[in-house]
Amino acid sequence: MSQRIPVTELTPDFRGRAEEALADGQLRNNFRVAMDSLMTKRANAFPDADEREGLRELGNRLKAGALSRLPDLLEQLEQKLTENGIKVHWAETVEEANDLVHGIIEARKGSQVVKGKSMVSEEMEMNDYLAERGIECLESDMGEYIVQLDNEKPSHIIMPAIHKNARQVSKLFHDKLGEPETEDVNQLIQIGRRTLRRKFMDADVGVSGVNFAIAETGTLLLVENEGNGRMSTTAPPVHIAVTGIEKVVPNLRDVVPLVSLLTRSALGQPITTYVNLISGPRKPDELDGPEEVHLVLLDNGRTGAFADAQMRQTLNCIRCGACMNHCPVYTRVGGHTYGEVYPGPIGKIITPHMAGLDKVPDHPSASSLCGACGEVCPVKIPIPELLQRLRQENVKDPEQPQQVKGGGAKYSRMERWIWRGWQMLNTRPALYRSFLWAATRFRALAPKKAGPWTENHSAPVPARRSLHDLAAQHLDQKGGRPS
Amino acid sequence: MSDLFYDAAPNATRVAPEREPERYYPEKPEAVTLFGTCVVDLFFPEAGLDAIRLLEREGVRVHFPQEQSCCGQPAWTSGYRDEAKAVARAQLEILDRSGLPVVVPSGSCAGMFRHHYRALFADEPDTLKRVEALAERTFELTEFLLKVCKVQLSDRGAPSKIALHTSCSARREMNTHLHARELLQQLEGVERVDHDHESECCGFGGTFSVRMPEVSGAMVKDKTRSLMDSGAVEMVTADGGCLMNINGSLEKQKERFRGRHLASFLWERINGASEGEVA
Numbered sequence: 001m002s003q004r005i006p007v008t009e010l011t012p013d014f015r016g017r018a019e020e021a022l023a024d025g026q027l028r029n030n031f032r033v034a035m036d037s038l039m040t041k042r043a044n045a046f047p048d049a050d051e052r053e054g055l056r057e058l059g060n061r062l063k064a065g066a067l068s069r070l071p072d073l074l075e076q077l078e079q080k081l082t083e084n085g086i087k088v089h090w091a092e093t094v095e096e097a098n099d100l101v102h103g104i105i106e107a108r109k110g111s112q113v114v115k116g117k118s119m120v121s122e123e124m125e126m127n128d129y130l131a132e133r134g135i136e137c138l139e140s141d142m143g144e145y146i147v148q149l150d151n152e153k154p155s156h157i158i159m160p161a162i163h164k165n166a167r168q169v170s171k172l173f174h175d176k177l178g179e180p181e182t183e184d185v186n187q188l189i190q191i192g193r194r195t196l197r198r199k200f201m202d203a204d205v206g207v208s209g210v211n212f213a214i215a216e217t218g219t220l221l222l223v224e225n226e227g228n229g230r231m232s233t234t235a236p237p238v239h240i241a242v243t244g245i246e247k248v249v250p251n252l253r254d255v256v257p258l259v260s261l262l263t264r265s266a267l268g269q270p271i272t273t274y275v276n277l278i279s280g281p282r283k284p285d286e287l288d289g290p291e292e293v294h295l296v297l298l299d300n301g302r303t304g305a306f307a308d309a310q311m312r313q314t315l316n317c318i319r320c321g322a323c324m325n326h327c328p329v330y331t332r333v334g335g336h337t338y339g340e341v342y343p344g345p346i347g348k349i350i351t352p353h354m355a356g357l358d359k360v361p362d363h364p365s366a367s368s369l370c371g372a373c374g375e376v377c378p379v380k381i382p383i384p385e386l387l388q389r390l391r392q393e394n395v396k397d398p399e400q401p402q403q404v405k406g407g408g409a410k411y412s413r414m415e416r417w418i419w420r421g422w423q424m425l426n427t428r429p430a431l432y433r434s435f436l437w438a439a440t441r442f443r444a445l446a447p448k449k450a451g452p453w454t455e456n457h458s459a460p461v462p463a464r465r466s467l468h469d470l471a472a473q474h475l476d477q478k479g480g481r482p483s
Numbered sequence: 484m485s486d487l488f489y490d491a492a493p494n495a496t497r498v499a500p501e502r503e504p505e506r507y508y509p510e511k512p513e514a515v516t517l518f519g520t521c522v523v524d525l526f527f528p529e530a531g532l533d534a535i536r537l538l539e540r541e542g543v544r545v546h547f548p549q550e551q552s553c554c555g556q557p558a559w560t561s562g563y564r565d566e567a568k569a570v571a572r573a574q575l576e577i578l579d580r581s582g583l584p585v586v587v588p589s590g591s592c593a594g595m596f597r598h599h600y601r602a603l604f605a606d607e608p609d610t611l612k613r614v615e616a617l618a619e620r621t622f623e624l625t626e627f628l629l630k631v632c633k634v635q636l637s638d639r640g641a642p643s644k645i646a647l648h649t650s651c652s653a654r655r656e657m658n659t660h661l662h663a664r665e666l667l668q669q670l671e672g673v674e675r676v677d678h679d680h681e682s683e684c685c686g687f688g689g690t691f692s693v694r695m696p697e698v699s700g701a702m703v704k705d706k707t708r709s710l711m712d713s714g715a716v717e718m719v720t721a722d723g724g725c726l727m728n729i730n731g732s733l734e735k736q737k738e739r740f741r742g743r744h745l746a747s748f749l750w751e752r753i754n755g756a757s758e759g760e761v762a
Contacts, residue, residue: 019697133664328684332701366695368688368702369560370651385602391562410562419558425568426521427573429550439525452693455698460526467519467531471547474532478539 014362027163031334034162038325041268042376048159059261060380062254063316070306073215074249074297079220083278086293097298098129101240103208104294105135108238110204116197116224116232117141118209119157119319120242120298120339123354126207138199140265140327142192149176149369155335156320157342158266163334196228206232206290211318212244212258213295216251217367220295222276223263230274239290241278245297246306246315258318301353304405310389311404316351316379321346323373323383329366338363345373349386356406357393364390382431436466497737499563503687508630512584515627518574518596521553522723523744532743534588535626545586547648550577554595555694558612558686559603565625567602572610575600579613584620588625588746589723590653594625598656614673623653624746625662625721638670640752645713648685648706648729649740661723663745667719670752678713687728701734712738718759 023028046052066073078088101124105113113130115121115137127148130137139148143160143279147153150172155158159171166183173179177189200206208229212221220241222229233239250256263269282289305311324330324344335343340351340360349361357364364387365432390404395415398408425432439446439462448459505736515538523531535545555576559567569662579583587593597618604610628634649660660682667675686692686702693699707729709717720726720742 010563015695015697018695022697022701037522044496063649081674311637328686328702329698331693332698332705363696364693366560366698368684368686368691368699370649370684370688372651372653372684387560388560391560392564393562395562416563419561419563419566422558423569426555426570428550429552432552433549436525452696453731455696455704456692457728458734460727460731462525463528465528467524468549469549470528470532471517471519471535474535475545475547 013423014337014339014366016316016361017339018066018333018366021337026168027166027322027334028166028332030163031331034159035325035331035477038267038321042265042325043268044320044477045268055257055261056378056380058257059378060316061378062249062258063318066249066254066312067246067306067312067315069250069385070245070248072205073246073250076215077213077218077248080215080217081220081295082334084218084415086218086220086278086280086295089294089296090299091296091344092299094124094298094300097242097296097300100296101242102133102135104238104240104292105130105205106205108292109133109376110238112139112199113137113207114140114199114203114207114232114236115144116208116222116229117144117160117208118242119341120209121152121207122303123300124242126242127155138196140196140200140232141224142189142226142228144327145192147194153336153341155343156321157319157344157346158437163336173175174440190247191213200231201234203232203236203292205238205240205321206234206236207240207242208233208246210241210295211262212255213243213248214250214252214255215248216278217273217404219252220276220278221255221277223259223272223274225267225269225273227274233276233278234289238292238294239278240294240296242296242298243426245302246301258379262318262320265376266323295345300416301355301405305350305353309348311353311386312355312384313381316381317346317350318379319346320378322376322378326372326376328368328370328372345383345387346381347392349381352390352393352406355402357390358406358409361394361409364394365386400464400483401423433468435480436468440466486651496582506630508604509542509551509584509657511543511632514546515661516546516578516581517585518554518582518585518587518592519547519719520580520587520723522727523588524552524637525746526727527744529721529735530746533746533750534586537624537628537634537746538586538632538665540753541628541634543632546581546583548577548580552760554583554592555591555603556595556599557689559595559599560688564603568649571600575610575617578617582620584602584622584627584631585617586622586624588624588721588744589650590623590657590659590721591650591724593621593626594652594656596621599726605640617714623657623659623662623721625659626657628667629662634666634669636666636669636749636753638752639672639755640672642672643717644674644676644715645748646681646710646713647675647745648678648681648718648720648722650709650720650725651684652685656741657668663719663721666749670749673752676713676715678715679709681709685725685728687724689724693730703728703731707732707738707740709737711738711743718741719745719748721745 081088089100127137139145146161155163170181174181208343210220263272281293305314330344351360369384371384393404393407394410396408398411442460448462519531538545555567555570600614604614653659685706686699
């Protein structure tokens with residue numbers, strides 16, 4: 001059985017969910033196969049390591065450069081978009097963003113919304129918000145459509161239904177839509193298309209995300225492969241784009257390497273099938289396009305990350321998903337285990353500023369710090385370094401002022417004392433050597449159970465003699481004085 | 484790639500790609516300090532001793548300061564910065580006393596010296612200078628043997644197939660996998676076989692293995708399975724932490740397959756069998 005997470009309910013227990021996921025052979029197989037394929041695709045998309053590294057370095061500089069003048073760029077963006085006829089709205093919280101979106105829909109007396117893929121709208125839980133107000137918000141990205149149909153959340157930021165295989169999708173379509181069962185992926189896609197095609201025509205409002213918001217020209221850039229993004233942003237009379245404030249870039253020239261990094265890192269594509277450049281509503285002499293275009297710019301904790309020189313690097317993210325594709329933890333537990341909108345390594349470093357570290361206290365620990373994520377990140381976010389930082393924030397004294405929202409959630413006086421003891425042992429040579437002497441001398445008394453370690457391992461038994469001991473004897477025999 | 488994408492290449496945008504230069508390796512020194520590491524010290528001391536023997540065979544005098552303990556990594560990766568820093572400072576004092584090059588038979592601990600001490604002491608400019616100097620003269624064992632000693636190994640062992648496991652931090656911070664591969668290539672009778680998902684983490688990650696035993700356990704099970712399926716008769720690694728994790732898991736699973744430290748493996752191959760200095 002695959003995991004099902006009710007759309008709004010989250011439990012804080014990462015380990016519990018991980019255990020369930022690990023026991024689900026089908027789920028693990030689905031992820032392993034999918035992630036292996038994505039890793040191969042990415043590797044093939046960057047055949048020249050020098051070019052890849054140069055491009056990553058450039059991507060990092062472009063994003064860091066844009067962030068270094070974020071307030072100015074946002075102002076310029078607003079001005080240019082307004083000149084182009086796009087209405088700009090600012091939202092500090094997801095509630096404000098939802099309220100804004102709802103207001104726009106209501107003004108048009110809309111009741112049907114069709115949505116292209118947007119992680120920010122997931123962040124807002126827009127579907128639920130609108131549903132509670134009698135507005136149907138239908139996902140038009142195939143993966144999003146599948147998870148919405150099954151009342152799930154996306155398990156991957158690029159491929160929302162990657163946790164399901166064709167057989168599972170077939171069964172879902174059969175149960176929910178009454179379609180005949182088939183494991184032919186093309187047929188499954190056709191089923192989805194037929195349903196969605198009608199919705200594009202009927203929708204009052206189309207919602208989309210944004211990959212890059214270009215300040216110089218006032219352009220919203222959206223990459224996608226299914227054409228649903230173009231449909232959602234052009235067919236309905238109103239288009240509402242929602243995005244985070246970190247998506248702004250200075251100009252179109254900067255976008256070229258960033259898009260190349262994005263599509264190659266995500267799916268190994270030189271470019272996506274569709275690249276939408278949205279620069280305004282329908283003009284008087286034009287035949288199609290929306291009558292109104294809105295952009296909702298969401299903060300939701302991003303300015304908190306921005307204010308922290310180290311954590312600011314999380315805002316470099318261009319949402320390619322390569323970090324999760326390469327993560328040995330994500331590959332084994334899948335996206336739902338994280339219990340948050342953004343799973344995987346990137347989710348672990350951006351969620352604390354959105355939701356508070358105390359909401360996801362296990363996330364920083366759910367990593368062996370293997371470094372695969374940092375190695376593949378197209379904009380060189382030092383993810384392991386930031387995870388390590390969050391571990392520090394996690395164990396800070398909660399009585400003290402916190403640098404990261406919700407810090408100190410994992411503070412334990414006892415654990416702190418254990419590490420103090422460890423420190424004492426490792427800074428006092430005589431004590432350390434006495435410890436070695438005792439541990440090796442009384443090795444037979446080593447405990448047979450050593451907490452969680454012996455769940456997966458035999459009990460560790462110290463050697464008969466320590467290296468300190470052996471080295472001293474060896475060097476003495478050699479006539480060299482052990483220093 | 485089509486012409487369209489030439490613009491995406493860094494040259495077109497005139498930003499010179501910043502590439503880490505290949506490390507500069509000094510002439511072989513007369514003497515080095517061996518930093519044993521806490522895991523080798525207590526659980527694989529023979530590997531540490533074999534490292535000393537390998538170095539001495541190259542004519543390098545080995546110092547083993549008895550005051551050394553742990554590099555500080557366990558606390559650092561667990562979020563206990565102050566504690567890690569205190570331990571790091573103690574090692575820095577000891578290693579600075581002779582100022583000799585430091586050889587470490589574990590890639591992740593070498594990586595700690597070379598990369599993470601900088602972060603620990605970023606707020607102390609004077610200490611940072613010493614830390615930079617330590618980083619410059621720290622070498623992982625296989626790297627030191629290969630690049631500094633320019634070791635030539637002649638194999639005296641029977642033909643064997645082995646798998647090589649490299650710790651992630653060592654792979655990414657020290658390039659240990661490349662150095663170890665080159666060393667193994669010198670051994671005529673040894674065939675190194677690839678194993679499935681070779682570059683994937685074994686699941687150790689220090690305290691990760693006890694904080695997230697479910698996930699860590701799944702990772703090490705997959706790793707041991709791929710090692711055993713590789714056709715190798717044993718695994719070698721230059722990292723104590725991974726070795727403890729992988730062997731502990733194999734023993735728990737009651738498998739006969741085992742891993743051992745690369746230093747011990749090399750010493751045995753070039754001598755035919757292990758010298759019996761240890762009780």
